[in-house]
Structures are given as structure tokens and as C-alpha cells.
Amino acid sequence: MTSLSLERVRKSFGKHEVIRDIDLRIEDGEFIVFVGPSGCGKSTLLRMIAGLEDVTGGDLNIGGRRMNEVPPSRRGVAMVFQSYALYPHLTVRENMGFGLKVRKVPKAESAAKVAQAAEILKLDALLDRYPRELSGGQRQRVAIGRAIVASPEVFLFDEPLSNLDAELRVHMRAEIAGLHRRLGNTMIYVTHDQIEAMTLADRIVVLRDGLVEQVGTPKELYENPANTFVAQFIGSPKMNLLPASSIGGNLQLAGKRIDGQTMFGMRPEHLQLSSQADALLSGKLVASEYSGSETLLHVELEDGTIVLVINRAQQVPEIGAAVNLTIEPSLVHVFNDGRAV
Known part of the structure; x- marks a missing residue:
């Protein structure tokens, strides 16, 4: 297992700076998820750790060693890409062992490593099949197996589940989490899907425009977002943000500066x-989305703002009905100038 540290790390493509002075420490055996919208720099940062992109400035350390100029093959990392990148003319066994063959690892040792990885990933019965004979989830497991046989100290995952359907993504999330528990290696995982981030991570790194907005456990980010960006990015459906003026003086929060x-x-x-006429918010129901265990209500306030409400009761008001809303004051987040207070 290996720790990593990034000290004022920067990356530029010409005059365009995509990673800006990032400081981050990742401990031995942690499962870290980089999350953020498209173009925020998360995949670029992962590729810098892998050695596939040069570091423009700052220091990148793996296992206490500066790695800025060290080639990818000597960094002790293995990467699983969004595309499976399997050789179609090679069997599962040959695909998983290809990197070992290139490095001239003895055949007996290579066969043992492939067999061990296949057992971990439940690929034993598929070793003599070709990629065209596999499902998407099986192909992704082969790609992960290829990384395992390299015996890396750090696993890097670049949106590995993006090409899978929704049901298979849920299954593969559980498999990757189980893999981390069994192997104990440091893992860094890139995704734009905050559900993946919440369910997999020991800690989440939220990125925007090449900067780290917040680092913390899923619970910390959900309960104590540092700013409105994190507040709306973490959690599904996203958090409602309302100006103080739309609520008036109906909400009093002790110790919070409100202007x-x-x-x-x-x-x-x-x-x-709420059935109370003097509830915190009032509006009318303009849409509802039933999903079985709950219904997502879209409530339009008097000023035209749409507020989302998850309703788990059996009875749902009719579209167009007047509704009143209330909330426990301790659950209200307060932001001034976009920052949590």
C-alpha cells in the first residue's frame, strides 16, 4: 500500500491552465474519488498521477518519492480506462497476462497471477473466451484483472462504468468496493456520477475548473457542504437554494448571519x-414524479421559484393544488456569498 501527495500541482496546455495549485494527500489504502462536472480536470489529474500527462508545476509524490519525471511503468500504478481496451484476437487469459508477457515475466509466475486475479473477479470459467463472447460487465472485469496482475501499489480508475447500463453499473460498483476490501490497495477513482462517488469513496475530492472545492467523507460533504456548488453537486435530487428574501422573516436561525x-x-x-397556513413556504404543485417508494414533487412558489420535495407518504396532492412546506430549522444550510456559514 502506498500514500500519495500533490503539492501545488499545476497543469497547462499552452496558455490554458486546467489544474491549478492542487494540494492533496491520499493515505495508504484509501479509496479516493475525484468527482466534478465535465471539464473540471479530474481525468487530467488522474492521468498526471499515472504519468500519462506531464506535470507543469509542483510536486507529485508516490510512496514518498517525487514522480514528476518518472515514466509510467516505474510508478507502481495500474489504470483501468473507460474503454475496455481489450485485444479482440486474444483470449481473456491472454489479455490479462499480456502486460506480464511484455515484461518477460516467467510463464509459470504469469499463469499463477492470472489465475489468482481470475479467482478474485470470478472469471475462472471465462479464461478461454474472446472479448466478443463477453458481456460489458465481464469485459470490464477483464480490464480490472489486467490491472490486478500487474501487482500495482495504486489502482487508478477513469470512469470505468460509463459504458454500462444502469443495472450493471450498480452491480459493478459493489464488485469494485469488494475488490478494495479484499486487496486493500490505494485506489483513485474518477467519475462525474455523484452516486458512484457517495457509495464508493472513503473520501471525495470535489473539483471545479481545475480547483479543489472540498475534500471529505461522503457524510461530511452531504451534511456540511463548504459552498453552494458542493451543496448542489452532492445529493440527488440536488439541494434547493432559496434567497432569504423569498422566505421573509419566517425562518430564524440562531447564530447565523442573515442579510x-x-x-x-x-x-x-x-x-x-404541512397543513399549517403559516408554514415556511407556500406554493402550488406543478408536477410530480412517482418512483414507487417515493414521489418527487415540483412546487412553484409565488415568485416562480421551483422547489423539489421528496414525499414518501401514500397520498399526494393533485396537480395545481395549493401546498405548504415546512422544515426542521437545524436541517437548513446557510450560505453568504456562496460560502457556508
Whole structure:
């Protein structure tokens, strides 16, 4: 197992700076997820760790050694890409052992490593098949197996589940989490899907425009977002943000500075329908989305703002009905100038 540290790491393509002075430490055996919108720099940062992109500035250390100029093959990392990148003319066994063959690892040792990885990933019965004979999930397991046989100290995953359907993504998430528990290696995983980030990570690194917005456990980011960007990126459906002016003086929060720039954050699952006429928010129901265990309500306030509410009750108001909403004050997030207070 190996720790990593990034010290004021920067990356530029010409005059365009895509990674800006990132400081980050990743401990031995951690499962770290880089998450953020498209173009935020998460895949570029992963490729810098792998050695596939040069570091423009700062220091990248793996296992206490500076790696800025060290070639990828000597960094002790293995990468699993979004595309499976399997050789179509090679069997599963040959695909998994190809890197070992290139490095002239003895055949007996290579066969043992492939067999061990196949057992971990439940690929034993598929070793003599070709990629065209496999499902998408099986192909992705082969790609992961190819990384395992390299015996890396650090696993890097670049959106490995993006090409899979929704049901298979859920299954593969569980498999990757189980793999981390069994192997104990440091793992860094890139995704734009915050559900993947929440379910897999020991800690999440939220990126935007090449900068780290916040680092923390899934629970820390959900319960204490540092700013409105993190507040709306983490959690599904996203947090409602309402200006203080839309609520008036109905919400009193002890110890919180509230002024004309204040925004209140309320998660849809924390808002409740209320029969009280003097409830915190009032509006009309303009849409509802039934999903079995719950219904997502779209409530339009008097100023036209749409508020999302998760309703788990059996009865749902009719479209167009007037509704009142309330929330426990301790669950309200307060932001001034976009930052949590």
C-alpha cells in the first residue's frame, strides 16, 4: 500500500491552465474519488498521477518519492480506462497476462497471477473466451484483472462504468468496493456520477475548473457542504437554494448571519408537506414524479421559484393544488456569498 501527495500541482496546455495549485494527500489504502462536472480536470489529474500527462508545476509524490519525471511503468500504478481496451484476437487469459508477457515475466509466475486475479473477479470459467463472447460487465472485469496482475501499489480508475447500463453499473460498483476490501490497495477513482462517488469513496475530492472545492467523507460533504456548488453537486435530487428574501422573516436561525445576500439550502428529502397556513413556504404543485417508494414533487412558489420535495407518504396532492412546506430549522444550510456559514 502506498500514500500519495500533490503539492501545488499545476497543469497547462499552452496558455490554458486546467489544474491549478492542487494540494492533496491520499493515505495508504484509501479509496479516493475525484468527482466534478465535465471539464473540471479530474481525468487530467488522474492521468498526471499515472504519468500519462506531464506535470507543469509542483510536486507529485508516490510512496514518498517525487514522480514528476518518472515514466509510467516505474510508478507502481495500474489504470483501468473507460474503454475496455481489450485485444479482440486474444483470449481473456491472454489479455490479462499480456502486460506480464511484455515484461518477460516467467510463464509459470504469469499463469499463477492470472489465475489468482481470475479467482478474485470470478472469471475462472471465462479464461478461454474472446472479448466478443463477453458481456460489458465481464469485459470490464477483464480490464480490472489486467490491472490486478500487474501487482500495482495504486489502482487508478477513469470512469470505468460509463459504458454500462444502469443495472450493471450498480452491480459493478459493489464488485469494485469488494475488490478494495479484499486487496486493500490505494485506489483513485474518477467519475462525474455523484452516486458512484457517495457509495464508493472513503473520501471525495470535489473539483471545479481545475480547483479543489472540498475534500471529505461522503457524510461530511452531504451534511456540511463548504459552498453552494458542493451543496448542489452532492445529493440527488440536488439541494434547493432559496434567497432569504423569498422566505421573509419566517425562518430564524440562531447564530447565523442573515442579510440580503444570504441563500438558504434545503434538501428535498428534508422538506415536509404541512397543513399549517403559516408554514415556511407556500406554493402550488406543478408536477410530480412517482418512483414507487417515493414521489418527487415540483412546487412553484409565488415568485416562480421551483422547489423539489421528496414525499414518501401514500397520498399526494393533485396537480395545481395549493401546498405548504415546512422544515426542521437545524436541517437548513446557510450560505453568504456562496460560502457556508
